[in-house]
Every structure is written in C-alpha cells, then in structure tokens.
Amino acid sequence: MIGKLNHVGVATPSIEESVKMYRDLLGATSVTDKFAMPEQGVWVCFVNLPNSQIELIEPYGETSPIHGFLAKNPKGGQHHVCFEVENIHEARDALVAKGATVLGEPRIGAHGTLIIFVHPKDVGGMLVELMETPKEGHH
C-alpha cells in the first residue's frame, strides 16, 4: 500500500524559530513561506530537501490537533511521517478492515490531495499520515 515517503511532520511552537535553525544550523537552502490551514488547525511551512520535505507545523486556533503533543513536548519534535498512496479511500478501507483506527474522514492536505491519519497506537507509536500521490505537474 505505502509508496514514497512524502514528508516528515515536525511540530514546533514557532515556525520562525525552526526555520532559522534549519537555515543557520543545518544549512537548508529552500524554505517556503508560512501559510495557514485553518481546517487542519495548523500553520505550515516546508523545508525542501533533495528527496523529501520537512513539514513544520505550528498550532492554529484553540482546537489545533497538535496542542496535546506540544504540551508533552514544549520544544516541539518529530510529529508524523507521511507516505504516499495511490487511492486514499482504498487505503482507508484496507486499514479499517485490518482493525486500525483511522482518524477522521479523508480531507484535503497541504499538497492539495486527500489525506488521512492512522492512530500511533496501531503503528508502533508513530503517527502516520497517508496522502494521495499528487498528479503530474501538481505539487
């Protein structure tokens, strides 16, 4: 089912501070502007790498799904990994059939394609995002 690793999600209390660290300490050269995804409850910014992306996420609004994670990890940290799949509904149905807890219904993610999340209790303590592979020419 899972294909390419699309991105690693990193929760942070401050995207600005994290971007500074990625640029100044780690030498990242390609970083997008920060943008809001109110329906996902996060601010987002991508650090582009030759083979993948780091997705920096900061809480947006009081019901952000990452408040709990940041309460436990106030300085932030690795939050989720995202694998590409061909068809999100087929992936969701296959996971549910195997007894996994899929969090919510498929919804549009930061790359403009449908995403779902699988609860960390079913994936060895790691929150997994699945996203439909973007079509050629789209990002």
Ligand SMILES: CC[C@@H](C(=O)O)C(=O)SCCNC(=O)CCNC(=O)[C@H](O)C(C)(C)COP(=O)(O)OP(=O)(O)OC[C@H]1O[C@@H](n2cnc3c(N)ncnc32)[C@H](O)[C@@H]1OP(=O)(O)O
């Ligand atoms: C930018 C848009 C989009 C994209 O296109 O890429 C995104 O990536 S949005 C990213 C943010 N959105 C989400 O994470 C949505 C799905 N997440 C959730 O629904 C919740 O965060 C959660 C996974 C259900 C956790 O909710 P929370 O209330 O924080 O925790 P619980 O108290 O229910 O915790 C249960 C259990 O799980 C552990 N936990 C929580 N978060 C993580 C995590 N990120 N990685 C690993 N483990 C996690 C938590 O510590 C609890 O453990 P125990 O205490 O041992 O029970």
Ligand SMILES: [Co+2]
């Ligand atoms: Co993500």
